Amino acid sequence: MTILVTGATGTVGRHLVRHLLERGARVRALTRDPATAALPEGVEAVAGDLADTTTLEPAFDGVTAVHLINFAGDYRPLRNGGQIVDLAVRAGARRATVLGGWREGTLEPAVRASALEWTVLNPVNFMANVLTDWGEALRSGDRVREPYGDRKSPAIHEADIAGVAATVLAEGGHGGASYHLTGPEVLTARRMLAIIGEATGRRLRFEELTPEQAREEWSRPGERPDLAVFRAFNQDPSVTAADVVEIVLRMYAAPNEYATTLTGHVEQVTGRPPRTFAQWAAEHAAAFRRR
Template structure:
C-alpha cells in the first residue's frame, strides 16, 4: 500500500508522513523542491505541484490512498480540483483525505462527486501557527500586543491532525465523513500566553489593544504582526490594507460558536484524547525564548 502525501513538507504534511511511517506504510511525498524536503529515511520524495497536474502521473502511479490539501502557493484555494480528482481516479486511488484551508475551492466539490472514499479534515486553529504569530514578539519583547485577549478557540496540535489523517488513510471506515478537529479545551488568547510563560519560565504577557489602537498601529504592513490571518488576506486579489485590518477585528471580536465548539473527533479516530496546549508549549518552548537563553 503506497500513500501519496501532498504538501508533505508543510506543518501538517510532515506529521502525516511521520504517522504513516509509524504505521509501517510506504510513503510517497510530493513537494515542489525535493532537494530541500528533509524528510525521514525511507520516504520516496517526488517533485510536483498540485496547481499543475501535468507531469504528476508518475507521482500518482501505484498509489492506493492520497492525502490532499485544498490550497496551493500562498494558501490560495486550488482552481483545478476536477483535474486532480480525475488523475487520482485514473491512477486507481481508492481513498483520500482532504485538509481544508481558509475557504473551500474547487477540490472539495470534485472529491464529493467522485468515486473516491473521501474524508474531509477541518482543523480549528493550529497550535503551530503561534510560532509564526507570536514567536518573534515573545522572544524579543516578552509581549503579545493584540486586540480581544479573551477571544476563544480550541487549538489543535498538528501532531493530532497528522495522526487522524494517517489513521483514516490506512484503516478506512471513514468514507463520507467530515471531521472538525479540535484540541481538548477552549482557551483564550490571554490564557495561551500564560501557558507559554509557564513552559518557558519567562515573564510573558498579553497586552490588549483597543480596536482604534489596532487601526493606528497596524495600518501599514511593516508595523503589522506576522499573523496567519494576515498572510491569508494578503493573497486575496485586490485586498485593501484597511479592509484587512477590519476583517481581522471582526473575526477576533465576533463570537463564533462553531469555531469554539469542542468535538471528540480526534479521540474517535485515533483512540486517545487530543494533546493539550500545555503539552505543545512544553515541546516548543524554544521558539519563544531568545537564542542566547536556550
Template structure:
C-alpha cells in the same frame, strides 16, 4: 500500500508523513522543491506542483491512498480540482483525506462528486503551530503579545494529532463520506495561552490588549501589522490590502463564533487517545519562545 502525501513539507503534511511511517506504510511525498524537503530517508520524494495536474502522473501512479491539500503556492485555492480527481481515479487511488482550508476552491466539490474516491474531510479550526509564527518573535524579543481581544476563545489542535487522524483515516475503514471537525481538548483564550507559555518557559510573558482603534492606527500602515500566519494566508489567497485585512481580523477576532469555539471528541474517537493539550505542545516547543543566547 503507497500513500501519497501532498503538502508533505508543511506543518500538517510532515506529521501525516511521520504518522504513516509509524504505521509501517510506504510514503510518497509531493513537494515543489525536493532538495529542501528534509524528510526521512525512507520517504519517496517526488517533485511536483499540485496546481499543475499535467505533471503529476508519476506522483499518483501506484498510490492507493492520498492526503490532499486544497491550496497551491501563496495559499490560493486550487483551480484544477476536477483534473486532480480525474488523475487520482485513473491511477486507482481508493481513499483520500482532504485538509480543508479557509476558502473552498474547486477540489472540495470535485472530491464530493467523485464516484471512485472514498473521501474524508479534515477540518481543524486552529493549529497550535500557528503560535510559533505569530508569537515566537514578539515573545522572544519583548515578552509581550500585543493584539486585540485577549479573551477571544478557540480550541487549538496539535498538528501532530491532525497527522495522526489523517494517517488513521487513510489506513482504516469506516471513515468514508465524513467530515471531521478537529479540536484540542479545551477551549482557551489567547490571554490564557500566553500564560501557559509563560509557565512552561519560566518567563514573565504578558498579553497586552489593544483596542480596535489602536489596531486600526498601528496595523493599517505598511509594516505596522505583525506577521499573523492565518491572516497572511487569507490575504494572499484573496488579495486584500492592509486596511481591509485589519478590518477582517477585527471582525473575526471580535465576533463570537460557535463553530470556532466548539469542542469535539473526534480526535480521540479516531486515534484512540485524548488530543494533546496546549500545555504539552508549549512545553515541547518552549525553546522557540526563549531569547536567543548572547
C-alpha cells in the same frame, strides 16, 4: 499500499509522514524541491507542484490513497481541484483525505462528487499558529500586543490532525465524513500566552490593544504574517489590506459558534485524546525563548 502525502513538508504533512511510516505504510511525498525537503529515511520524494496538474502524474502513479491540501504554495485555494481528483481516480487511488483551509476552493466539491472514499478534515485553529503570530515578538521581548485577549479557541496540535489523517488513510471506514477537529480545551489568547510563559519560565504580558490601535499597527508596513495568509486565501481582488484587518477584528471580537465548539472527533477516530496546549508549548519552548 502506497500513500501520497501532498504538503509533506508543511505543518501537518511532516507529522503525517511520520505517523504513516510508524504504521509501516509506503509513503510518497510530493514536494516542489526533493533535494531540500529533509524527509525521513524511507520516504519516496517526488517533485511536483499541486497547483500545476501537468507536474503531478509521476506522484500519483500506483498510489492507493492520498492526502490532499486545498491550497497551493501561495496559500490560495486550488483552481485545479477537478483535474487533481481525475488524476487520482485514473491512477487507481481509492481513498482520500482533504485538509481544509480558510475557505473551500475547487478541490472539495470535486472530491465529494468523485468515486473516492473521501474524508474532509476541518481543524479550526492550529496551535502552531502562535509560532507565526507570537514567535518573533517573544524572542525579542516579553509581551504580545493584540486586541481581544479573551477571545477563545479550541486550538488543535498539528500532530493530532496528522494522526486523524493517518488513521483514515491506513484503515478506511470514514468515507463521506467531515470532521471538525479541535483540541481538548477552549482557551483564551491570554491563557495561551500564560501557558507559554510557564513552559519557558518567563514572565510574559498580554498587552491588549483597542480595535483602533490594532488598525493602526496592523496597517503599517511589515504586516503580521497571519494577515498576509488570510489575504491570500481570499480570492476577491477588490479586498484591500484595510478590509482584511476589519475581517480579522470581527473574527476576534465575535467568533462564530463553530470556531469555539469542542468536538471529540480526534479521540473518536484515533482512539486517544488530543494533546493539550501545555504539551505543545513544552515541545516548542525553545522557539519562544528570549534571544
